[in-house]
Amino acid sequence: MRILLWHVHGSWTHSFVQGGHDYLIPGPPDGIGLAGRPWAASEVRLSEVDASGADIAIVQRVEELSRVPVGIPVVYLEHNTPAAPAQEHPLAGWDGTIVHVTHFNDLMWDCGSTRTVVIEHGVADPGPLYTGELPRAAAVINDPVRRGRIVGTDLLPRFEPIDVFGMRTEQIGGLGDHELPVLHRELARRRVYVHPARWTSLGLSLLEAMHIGMPVVALASTEAVRAVPAEVGAISTNVEELASAARDLVADPDLAQEKGKRAREFVLARYGLDAFLRNWDALLKEVIG
Template structure:
């Protein structure tokens, strides 16, 4: 199967192109191409492309696809409010949500919606927890602010914040280490004793699922899809921030407890967010849409 898709969400695409198909990714001037990623995919300029199906992730991509090619729209984001009308409401195509929460909250009218949950390339059980501190991954924490819970991070000190744009947070116990190469980032996360997930209102972050795959115990705000992704036995999940701060402190103080909770987190992540099920579900949907 020849699948045309744009490089929009790098972590999601990294999982998607692990399948057995031919992946065509537009480069300049129509997209960013592979952007240095070592993916088994072909960069195209769209001038001579003949896909079997297109996976669209932004509205502007709809005008760039070849005519009469089967298309699905992948929605990564959570709406700004439960009453928010999706731009493709009442569309005659198929709209795929990455979480059940997003499917619940978007008003898509009569458009057919399907949920295909995330799948993660397993980085392996890297967890050592040798550093008695917390860690989190948040891209652009200063700009996104309360949405991703940046204001809550000082309550979890000592904490290291990784991700794009974290250098803006200055120095001290909360500091950024930039946009790490993925393997290096995983190894750095694995050295911290607990992973903290603070977003109030975003789609489910793949960094949370990757931390669980690594074998990190997690403490997470019980908002959006996190309540489904994080079982209590993996660490702690609550809307009470003080409970989470206390749980993080207990895990940092007790390496054996943290190791046990991390093993449970990894077991859960492998069972619910494994790569095989993700690719299998996408294969089934794409075959169905092509007909």
């Protein structure tokens, strides 16, 4: 299958391009292309692509709809939560298919009569890297300064000592999302992963931490209540309960190791790569007809 898609969400795309198809990613001036990623994909100019060159397009921003060459079927992928549960999706009433990455997002967006499908995240397994040798917590937060309370930046001092890694210029830590192997190794050295987001879609960094084998303490909001069972660490809307659980895990490496093992077992079963790719293949074949 020849799939046209823009490089928008690097971690999601990293998982998606593991499927063995031909992936066509617009480069400058039509997109950012591979941006240095070692993906098995081709960087193309849109002027070189027509209906005979691509079987389907995955669009992730509304403005991309008008840029898809005529004759190529389209699926719209929505990564984000709405600003509020009553927000109407820009494609409400569209005659295509919107794919949500979480059931929470599907529940909260008002998509009107547009068909919606949920295909949950899948993660390319980085392996059981966890050592927990550093008695500290860790978190990964994109744009921690700009996004503030949305991602729980204000809660971070409650979990000290904590090392925070980011993926933008405002980052508190120092690793970019193109350096995932380095990030994974650094996370694996910390004893517990903290997920303090109040209102975001399900962060892939949380699922990656669980794949690594880290125990997790998470704010019980949005899709985290489905993705983080209590036995892998702690999940609550009570921040002091979470901070206490994090302290207990930092102080007890054997407990942290046990809960991290459960986290890895759970996430491999729920968010493994095979099911993710299989579900996408089924949907794309259906849309193509």
